[in-house]
Amino acid sequence: MPWPRLSKPFFLFLFPFLFACLGSATTAPAPIRKACGSGISLQVSAGPAVQGSLLLVKVQSKKPLPEMKSEWDGKSIPLWREGGDAGTLHGLLGIDLELHPAPYEWKVMWTAADGSAQSCGVSLVVRAGKFATERLKVENQFVQPDPEQQKRAEADQKKMRAIYDTVTPEQLWTGKFRLPLQGVTTGGNFGRRRVLNGQPRSPHAGVDFPAMAGTPVYASQSGNVVLAEELYYSGNTVVIDHGYGIYTMYAHLSAIGAHAGDKVEAGAEVGKVGATGRVTGPHLHWGVTIQHARVNGMNLVQREP
Numbered sequence: 001m002p003w004p005r006l007s008k009p010f011f012l013f014l015f016p017f018l019f020a021c022l023g024s025a026t027t028a029p030a031p032i033r034k035a036c037g038s039g040i041s042l043q044v045s046a047g048p049a050v051q052g053s054l055l056l057v058k059v060q061s062k063k064p065l066p067e068m069k070s071e072w073d074g075k076s077i078p079l080w081r082e083g084g085d086a087g088t089l090h091g092l093l094g095i096d097l098e099l100h101p102a103p104y105e106w107k108v109m110w111t112a113a114d115g116s117a118q119s120c121g122v123s124l125v126v127r128a129g130k131f132a133t134e135r136l137k138v139e140n141q142f143v144q145p146d147p148e149q150q151k152r153a154e155a156d157q158k159k160m161r162a163i164y165d166t167v168t169p170e171q172l173w174t175g176k177f178r179l180p181l182q183g184v185t186t187g188g189n190f191g192r193r194r195v196l197n198g199q200p201r202s203p204h205a206g207v208d209f210p211a212m213a214g215t216p217v218y219a220s221q222s223g224n225v226v227l228a229e230e231l232y233y234s235g236n237t238v239v240i241d242h243g244y245g246i247y248t249m250y251a252h253l254s255a256i257g258a259h260a261g262d263k264v265e266a267g268a269e270v271g272k273v274g275a276t277g278r279v280t281g282p283h284l285h286w287g288v289t290i291q292h293a294r295v296n297g298m299n300l301v302q303r304e305p
Contacts, residue, residue, distance in 0.1 A: 036120030051129035052097035054299040059089040068110040078244040094293030131191035153232040172243035173221040177300040190296045205294040206287035213282040215273040225262040235276025249287035
């Protein structure tokens with residue numbers, strides 16, 4: 001049965017959560033604000049810009065805003081309106097878990113009433129994340145695949161890149177994002193540097209939820225299923241497009257409960273926990289990708305008190 005849908009706008013629930021999680025334990029720091037002239041200002045949510053984190057941004061004016069474009073880390077960042085507020089645009093800055101620590105600029109561009117090109121930006125210093133290293137033993141074929149297996153894995157990677165290259169220019173979610181398993185409040189292992197069978201491999205780009213095989217897995221929000229098939233490393237996998245470059249991934253499933261092309265509601269069952277692909281036991285791997293940036297999905301949900 002689908003989970004209850006919430007009517008609160010996405011940012012009303014998400015800003016307080018990020019302030020609580022990314023700010024200090026006592027007093028949440030103020031957001032970064034910059035006046036751009038002509039009554040236009042930029043705002044970046046409070047909290048450090050750390051590898052794998054997620055920042056909320058806004059463009060604000062007392063007058064209706066013109067059409068604007070936004071960039072971060074060489075990528076176009078979609079901006080959208082919430083409800084009928086013509087004077088506010090919202091966006092998400094995903095900081096990839098391997099983005100090199102350095103200063104970066106979130107930049108907004110628009111054309112003024114007199115036809116002149118205008119721009120304004122906020123500089124943010126990305127800090128290194130503090131990720132642990134774990135050593136795991138997996139089937140050797142997932143560390144040293146043979147030529148046929150390697151060809152299959154490369155085809156999977158190409159398919160995933162094509163999916164993440166696609167930015168649906170509309171909001172497909174309604175209400176807040178939530179965790180993909182019922183009864184859980186935390187997940188782990190995001191960003192861990194992995195050593196598999198003694199060989200260093202890429203960092204862990206998702207959140208793991210240990211669970212019994214067969215446990216139902218639910219869509220974190222409404223959207224369009226863009227992939228529902230077995231992949232070499234992630235096993236039975238479902239990927240959902242939520243619009244504006246936001247994707248969630250559900251991997252290592254024992255069974256897939258959706259099909260590519262399906263429109264799903266928040267809380268719809270999309271599969272069951274399993275141990276397919278490169279795993280050490282049954283669990284759900286839940287990934288969140290925003291404009292190609294691999295971020296900690298726990299930043300998209302509100303913790304229980």
